[in-house]
Amino acid sequence: MKVLLIGSGGREHALAWKLAQSPRLTELYAAPGNPGIETEMSGTGITKTRLVPLKAADVDELAAFAEAKSVDLVVVGPEAPLALGLADRLREKNIPCFGPGAKGALLESSKKFAKDFMTRHGIPTAAYRAFSSADEGKKYLRSLPEGPIVVKADGLAQGKGVVVAETLEEASSAVDAMMNGRFGDAGREVVIEECMTGEEVSLLTFTDGKTILPMLPVQDHKRAGEGDTGPNTGGMGTYAPVSVFTPEVAKAVDAQIVRPLQNALRQNALRQDALSHDALGYRGCLYIGLMLTPQGPKVVEFNARFGDPETQVLMPLLETDLLEVTYACATGDLAGCTLKWRDEKAVCVVLASLGYPGEYRTGYAIRESPVPEDLAQNSWLFHAGTARNAQGGLVTAGGRVFGVTGRAKTLEEAIARSYARAAHVEFQDRAFRRDIAHREIKREKTQINRK
Ligand code: AMP
Ligand code: GLY
Numbered sequence: 001m002k003v004l005l006i007g008s009g010g011r012e013h014a015l016a017w018k019l020a021q022s023p024r025l026t027e028l029y030a031a032p033g034n035p036g037i038e039t040e041m042s043g044t045g046i047t048k049t050r051l052v053p054l055k056a057a058d059v060d061e062l063a064a065f066a067e068a069k070s071v072d073l074v075v076v077g078p079e080a081p082l083a084l085g086l087a088d089r090l091r092e093k094n095i096p097c098f099g100p101g102a103k104g105a106l107l108e109s110s111k112k113f114a115k116d117f118m119t120r121h122g123i124p125t126a127a128y129r130a131f132s133s134a135d136e137g138k139k140y141l142r143s144l145p146e147g148p149i150v151v152k153a154d155g156l157a158q159g160k161g162v163v164v165a166e167t168l169e170e171a172s173s174a175v176d177a178m179m180n181g182r183f184g185d186a187g188r189e190v191v192i193e194e195c196m197t198g199e200e201v202s203l204l205t206f207t208d209g210k211t212i213l214p215m216l217p218v219q220d221h222k223r224a225g226e227g228d229t230g231p232n233t234g235g236m237g238t239y240a241p242v243s244v245f246t247p248e249v250a251k252a253v254d255a256q257i258v259r260p261l262q263n264a265l266r267q268n269a270l271r272q273d274a275l276s277h278d279a280l281g282y283r284g285c286l287y288i289g290l291m292l293t294p295q296g297p298k299v300v301e302f303n304a305r306f307g308d309p310e311t312q313v314l315m316p317l318l319e320t321d322l323l324e325v326t327y328a329c330a331t332g333d334l335a336g337c338t339l340k341w342r343d344e345k346a347v348c349v350v351l352a353s354l355g356y357p358g359e360y361r362t363g364y365a366i367r368e369s370p371v372p373e374d375l376a377q378n379s380w381l382f383h384a385g386t387a388r389n390a391q392g393g394l395v396t397a398g399g400r401v402f403g404v405t406g407r408a409k410t411l412e413e414a415i416a417r418s419y420a421r422a423a424h425v426e427f428q429d430r431a432f433r434r435d436i437a438h439r440e441i442k443r444e445k446t447q448i449n450r451k
Contacts, residue, residue, distance in 0.1 A: 001073060003028050003029070005075045009077065022324070056077070056078050062074075073326065082102070087100055087105075103281070104304060111301070118299060124256055128192065130154070130189055131191075137192060153189075161178070201218070201242055201245055202310050208331070209266070209281055212258055214254075218314065219440065222235055225433070226435045233356065239346065285304075286302060312405050347418045351403075351430055353398070353430075356399035356431070362385070362396045366396060381424075
């Protein structure tokens with residue numbers, strides 16, 4: 001099968017690595033891909049890979065390319081091409097696509113749409129109100145008792161459109177800032193919602209719009225600094241599975257969130273009413289951002305795509321053929337699939353450029369030292385922000401440069417492996433958190449002490 005993978009980050013490198021293991025894969029095109037994806041393929045022998053110089057947002061060109069090459073499946077990594085309707089364009093051409101159409105992508109690209117969808121289908125989430133006028137929004141804030149409150153720009157704002165305000169005054173400033181054009185169109189409407197507390201868990205799922213298959217629960221360290229301090233980032237490290245996601249929690253999430261979601265997608269898959277808000281025809285990864293609150297699990301947000309760096313821990317733990325699952329999602333045939341997971345732990349540490357998520361410099365040479373065989377077999381260096389310079393040398397090219405994953409029977413060993421592998425990569429301004437999975441380690445210790 002010929003596959004076109006869209007995107008250029010660590011998430012896409014992890015997907016490419018996993019797709020390359022499928023005996024059914026004959027060719028992989030990556031648009032635009034990255035140097036890691038390119039070398040990944042050259043080693044497999046079974047696969048011809050080509051990086052295609054098309055950007056993820058060039059949806060017309062991407063659809064034309066997929067048609068010209070007669071690809072059997074397109075796997076979309078990032079949200080932007082989904083929101084721009086790439087999957088719709090491909091389906092019009094009868095090309096199977098893993099990724100929702102523009103309407104399904106609204107679950108991520110419009111916070112208000114996602115909140116209204118949850119309300120219509122009885123899916124637990126923070127109480128909220130949406131406003132298209134700053135004055136109305138601020139008036140509403142004045143009617144609330146003092147305390148933390150969350151303000152969100154409705155549209156895609158690259159992870160920066162959420163303010164968890166400690167006071168109503170701070171919330172009021174956030175409303176003004178968002179509606180004064182700081183996020184362009186994304187801030188035309190704002191959602192003001194109740195501030196929830198609890199552990200956050202990323203539950204990524206595969207779906208063909210009729211069946212939902214959850215993957216393993218993952219936790220992401222979103223803050224830049226150790227001890228979960230400092231500004232929010234795209235994610236500085238992840239680990240899976242997560243012990244707070246106990247069998248009881250899994251049961252509650254299944255009954256209160258996954259089932260209603262599946263029913264909603266199913267009902268609407270049957271309704272070919274184009275005017276219906278809910279006829280999403282969702283096929284792809286539906287990422288459920290959960291908060292395990294004292295009142296039970298609630299949805300913080302949906303993403304219409306795989307998480308980054310969640311994918312970098314999920315792929316090394318997934319035993320099932322990713323090409324088969326993504327193709328089944330794209331063709332509406334997921335009911336017959338089951339997911340198999342290794343009984344192991346995985347940890348990913350992100351190597352970033354100093355200054356990220358603020359300003360940082362790029363273009364520094366990257367040096368890799370030889371990795372001992374046993375370490376190489378249980379650790380992966382996923383490229384995120386790397387590029388080749390004019391001489392063909394590997395250089396830094398982004399805020400998040402690598403995701404380094406270690407896998408092992410125990411969490412401690414998985415952590416040790418990911419940091420040991422990371423020590424084999426050097427570049428100027430390399431910055432990373434040294435405490436990935438610290439909360440999980442603490443929990444494991446508490447458990448042992450209790451026994
Ligand atoms: P989002 O972009 O919606 O994922 O929000 C970014 C982050 O803001 C989340 O990962 C949470 O940590 C936090 N957040 C969003 N909504 C809420 C809420 N209602 N209560 C508490 N924290 C929230
Ligand atoms: N790691 C969070 C995200 O992909 O949105």
